[in-house]
Amino acid sequence: MNIIRKKKSTLMIVILLLLSVMLPSQVFAASYKDLPKKVGIASDKVWNIKFNEDINKDTVNSSSIAVLDSNNKEIPVKVTYIDSRTVAVAPVTKYEEGQTYSLVVKDTLKGKSGNKIKAPARMEFTIENKVVKPTSPKGYIIALDAGRAGNDIGSEIGQAGVKGKDVNLQVALKAGKILEQNGVSVVYTRTGDNVSWSKEDSVAARSKIVNDAKANLLISIHCNSYSSSTAAGTETYYLSGNQESKKLASYIQNQLPAKTGLYNRGIVESSLKTLSSVNATGVYVALGFLTNPKEEQILDSEEYKNNSAEAIANAVLNYLDIKMQTYIKDIQDISVILYKGEKYTLPTTVTAVMSDNTDSKVSVKWDKTSVDTSKEGTFNYKGTVASYSESVNLKVKVISDSSFNEGSIGKVFIDSAGASNTIDLTDPAAVKSKDINLAIGLKVGKILEDKGINVAYSRKTDSVSWSKDKDIDERVKLANASGAELLVRIQMNSYTSQATKGIETYYKTGDDIGKAFAENVQSNLITYTSGVNRGVKTKVFNILDAFNGTGIVVYPGFITNPDEEALLKTSEYQDKIAKAIASSILEGYNSSNETIKDVKDVSVKVNQGEKYSLPTKVAALTNEGKTVQKDVIWETDSVDTSKAGTITIKGRVKNYDKLITLSLIVSSKNATNYKVxxxxxxxxxxxxxxxxxxxxxxxxxxxxxxxLGDILVKNGVNVVFTRTSDNVPWPNNKNEELQMRCDIANEANVDFFVSIHTNSIDGSPTTSGTETYYDRDSTKGIPLATNIQEELVSELNSKDRGIKGSGLYVVKYTDAPAVLVELDFISNPDKEKLMNNSDYQQKYAEAIARGILKTLE
Structure with a gap:
């Protein structure tokens, strides 16, 4: 920050540990200087601002130096003049933990000579999260025993190969983490799969660990099994005659079904050696039946492991009469998509899901200080957050901007392969490829010339002036001499087998621009001709290697295939090929002055196990109302379709300020005919x-x-979404919007329609409850409404406001039985908090899914 002394010296400010943040225009009008950011700042931090020259004491106040919160509102601070070159800034009340603030020095601060600061400065700083870890009351020690290990799997294995020993261990470790964060001392019988004991000595070895640790409680965690594949639910065993064991089992069994949604099989009296051979009060928890295929899938999910661990930990804390502390439960990984050379600053805070299911901004420190975007590739960063034992993962994908931009093209060179005195291919019907090549080349050139693009040709007639052995050399000379930036060679394909067919486009290895252009040409060729897509490829072509610019070789079809030959020799098919190639050039040529107004999301359905390649281009709408194809980059390079479900992938289109979404619905191999x-x-x-x-x-x-869609797909139901992101497919018109929602469902001929909403009422923040609507003029939606309502009320323990007939547009004008679900009242702050939490959103989805599946049975 500078103060100008009438064109003489400059007054510099040294602000230690400062960061930057965007400020509203009303804070100061002049340009400002951003100072380095800082995280992990103490909540009572006093900033000492030092200047290199004397400042005017009368201008040092809270008007010239301020602190702003994350909403750019000034907070009360005490600004103290220390000496002629030092000012201290302290908060009147402590800064809030985890929150980000900005310290701003405005241009109203003056030097002793009366001159203003040349440029105001700003700094962003984030307050550390101080989580005070509670101490374990009365020195309680909890032993967590993850059943089975190593080669000992017993009968705890499902049809799909899920092993109980793995589920048991993950649940034990997660439960232990929660207990430790609440000040409870935890000992584990094992923390990995390798153990020192044999299968026969397992109980004795585990019991010794528990007894040596002088544990007060033992929770032995297992998966259940039975000869029948329909046995389901969770149960907890207690030691016969031990009332404390029975009490602890009751606490756990009250929590576990409620948290996981599995059937409650209750508590069971037992004389298990696992419980009788320890001094601790012990219980044996059976999480669910791996021999039930549906429960096996549930037990293998991260969601179930998290919920069951939380249930066990909550039950233990309740038993010990310990009030659960708020702690960080989860921090989602972050994925960023950048173009090569694009500036990016590592975030100073991340969003954490707390144990009370609220979201909180917490400070994060990364293992690196900056992101180098000068090289393309995928780069991983690890972050640490105070009081959170796991790493925060940030994946940064950097891709070069190799999109082909023909806007700068001065000339295109069209090379039609072959000629009367060079080597040529002849198809079974004696049609010469040189004639087809030339016809297509001239058509491409004509389209481009009509659009004002300068075109040069290797030949315009059947004959050339050179011999066979000089063919490529002469074509290259012509191309380079023409000054063309782009070369397009058109050449028929051939193979020994007459069945081989399709279209393919080649580019020079290492030419990113050529690759992008080849992909565009190939995509348009398939779109225009509906031909077989043999893809974009690379290999050595002398003409491409020797050409000074970017070049591609287009193979529009196989002259040796009788069916393709019949098409290739027709003028109509040649027109399609020519338009596809020319359009690829024109799209980029005209794109330099185009502003992208909108890019629609992409929704794709594939079968489980089916190979799927992410699209390289998406349709975009320009400000002029024209639809063009634009390059897109995705946060991942490939998609795994081995498991059924819905996959959401984010992508970027250059010069478009929003991320786009690709929703891939992977249908189950055992999919039913039902569609929702x-x-x-x-x-x-x-x-x-x-x-x-x-x-x-x-x-x-x-x-x-x-x-909800993910759950249904995994259960074999075909799903149709009316929208998969906030980038909606309908116009900003309510009537057209509602009709389009109905049209999407009706055109897909769905069996059921489920619309999801939240309720609201002004002036009544305590109103709550769930209700489900159906068409009042029909009874066909009542069973679905009833089942969904019952499941939601049961799952969320919400007030039952019942099912109701209505004339709501989407339930009235959808052909299939339709319902509209009001989850709860978002105007109620307590319910709002739940509905904004991912875990509770999952509960809503699971309840609705159960209602739908019950209706389908």
């Missing part, structure tokens, strides 16, 4: 109701809808 439309209420221009803390209905409904 899932309608996430509101979206885009319409936020829906907004809760007192700013949660938008459209965000809640979308999150629940996507989770």
């Amino acid at each position: 439309a899932i309608d996430a209420g509101h979206g885009g221009y319409d936020s829906g109701a907004v809760g007192p803390n700013g949660t938008k209905e459209k965000d809640v409904t979308l999150a629940v809808a996507l989770k």
Whole structure:
């Protein structure tokens, strides 16, 4: 920060540990200087601002130096003049933990000579999270025993190969983490799969660990099994005659079914040696039946492991009469997509899901200080957060901007392979490839010339002036002499087998621009001709290697295939090929002045195990209303379709300020014929109701809808979404929007339609409850509404406001039985908090899914 002394010296400020943040224009009008950011700052931090020259004491006040919160609002601070070159800034009350602030020195601060600061400065700083770890009351020690290990799997294995020993261990470790964060001392009988004991000595070895640790409680965690594949549910065993064991089992069994949604089989009296051979009060928890294929899938999910661990930990804390402390439960990994050379600053905070299911911004420190985007590739960063034992993962994908931009092209060179005195291919019907090559080349050139693009040709007639042995050399000379930036060679393909067919396009190895252009040409060729896609490839072509610019070789078809030969010799098919190639050139040529207005999301359905390649281009709408194909980069390079479910992938289109979403619905191999439309209420221009803390209905409904779709697909139901992101497919018109939602479902001929919403009422923040609507003029939606309502009320323990007939547009004008679900009241701050939490969104989705599946039975 500088103070100008009438064109003489400059007054410099040295602000230690400063960061930068965007400020509103009203804070100061002049340009400002960003100073380095800092994280992990103490909540009572006093900033000492030092200047290199004397400042005017009268201008040192809270008007010239301020601190702003994350909403750019000034907070009370004490600004103290220490000496002529030092000012101290202290908070009146402590800064909030985990929150980000900005320290701003405005241009109203003056030097002793009366001159203003040349440029104001700003700094962003984030307050550390101080989580005080409680101490274990009365020195309680909890032993967590993950059943089985190593080669000992017993009967704890499912049909799909899920092993109980793995589920047991993960649940034990997760439960232990929660207990430790609440100040409880934990000992584990094992923390990995390798153990020192044999199968026969297992109980004795585990019991010794428990007894040597003088543990007060033992929780032995297992998966269940039975000869019948329909046995289901969770149960907890207690030691016969031990009332404390029975009490602890009751605490766990009260929590486990409620948290996981599995059937409650109750508590069971037992004389298990696992419980009788320890001094601790012990219970044996059976999480669920691996021999039941549906429960096996549930037990193998991270969601179930997290929920069951939380249930066990909560039960133990309740038994010990310990109030659970708020702690960080989870921090999601972060994925960023960048173009090569694009600036990016590592985030100073991340969003954490707390144990009370609220979201909180917490400070994060990364293993590196900056992101180098000068090289393309995928780079991983590890972050640490105070009081969180796991690493925070940040994946940064950097890709070069190799999109082919023909906007700068001065000339295109069209090379039609072959000629009357050079080597040529002849198809079974004696049609010469040189004639087809030339016809297509001239058609491409004509389209480009009509659009004002300068075109040069290797030949315009059947004859050339050179011999066979000089063919490529002469074509290269012509191309380079023409000054063309782009070369397009058109050449027929051939093979020994007449059955071989299809279209393929080649580019020079290492030419990123050529690759992008080849992909565009290949994509348009398939679109225009509906031909077989043999893909984009690379190999050595002398003409491409020797050409000074970017070049591709296009093979529009196999002259040796009788069916393709019949098409290739027709003028109509040649027109399609020519338009496809020319369009690829024109798309880029005209794109330099185009502004992208909108890019629609992509939704694709594939079968489980089916190979799927992410698209390289997506349709974009320009400000002029024209639809063009634009390059897209995705956060991942490939997609695993081995498991059924819905996969959401984010992508970027250059010069478009929003991320786009690709929703890949992977249908189960055992998919039924049932089809359900899932309608996430509101979206885009319409936020829906907004809760007192700013949660938008459209965000809640979308999150629940996507989770619901994933569950249904995994259960063999075909799913149709009306929207898969906030980038909605309908215009900003409510009537057209509602009709399009119905049209999407009706055109897909779905069996059921489920619209998801949240309720709201002004002036009544305590109102709560769940209700489900059906078409009042028909009874066909009543069974679905009843089943969903019952499951939601049971799962969320919400107030039952019942099912109701209505004339709501989407339930009235959808052909299939339709319902509209009001999850709860977002205007109630307590319910808003739950609906904004991922775990509770999952619960809503699971309950609705059970209601749908019950209706399908």
